[in-house]
Amino acid sequence: MLKIVRVVLLKWHHFVCRQTAAILPVSLLADDTAAAMLHSNGMGVLINKKLAPASTALLSDDLIETQKEAIARIEASGSTTDINPETMVQFNGAELVLEHGSLLVNTSRGLKVRVGCLIVTPVNNAEWTHYDVADLHGRVTVSALKNDVNIDSRSSNPERAKQGGGSDRVTVREGDQKSREEKCGAADSKAPGPAAGKGAIMNSPLVPLDPAPFCRVPDEHSRQSASESPFVDRTAAASLR
Secondary structure, three states, X not given: OHHHHHHHHHHHHHHHHHHHHHXXXXXXXXXXXXXXXXXXXXXXXXXXXXXXOOEEEEOOOEEEEEOOOOOEEEEEOOEEEEEXXXXXXXXXXXXXXXXXXXXXXXXXXXXXXXXXXXXEEEOOOOOOEXXXXXXXXXXXXXXXXXXXXXXXXXXXXHHHHHOOOOEEEEEEOOOOEEEEEOOOOOOOOOOOOOOOOOOXXXXXXXXXXXXXXXXXXOOHHHHHHHHHOOOOOHHHHHHHO
16 A cells, blocks of 8 residues: 555656646756845845845846945855945846945856946956945956956947947956956037038039129210229329329
């Protein structure tokens, strides 16, 4: 009897597992890169503007804030991120969006940090990379603590982006530090004025001038009228003769 019960339970176990595998999306079974946990001391750490518990699962677009003297840590598969005090960061799975403050990233999955128009990524995603990103007063500082990282900047100027010159890359070598402005450029606030030699007047079609009034030789009547006019200098009138 006991043997029969075991066989029935075993068959039931296989049936449930197969049905579960058929129902769940393949992406949930195969990809665990987006699964992450937030750990904190529960004081001064907010998640989506609410006080965070000591440990909680993170979902995409969750906003994490640490107040003064508060710290937190994000643990995901192949990555850990330490969030320093007075920091605001958004969790987006394989990317962290830093609004302000500083992060300490240790990853073997190529976890990247985006700050404004800058994106910081490990050079080698297959190796453990340890780097620090700080955004203070609109200036971003990246320190490569272990292995190299890239800083990619993309201009917000639409004209430059159309011309294919909107992206620049700088590599921070292990042990080095580089700083960049959070804003990589913006469109001109004032429209450029017309260049010299251009405009409505210079671009208007040429109007032929009649040279006759300027080249006409005064006749006898004109010389007599000019000499009798009270508004003409006598010397000038004499020259007409």
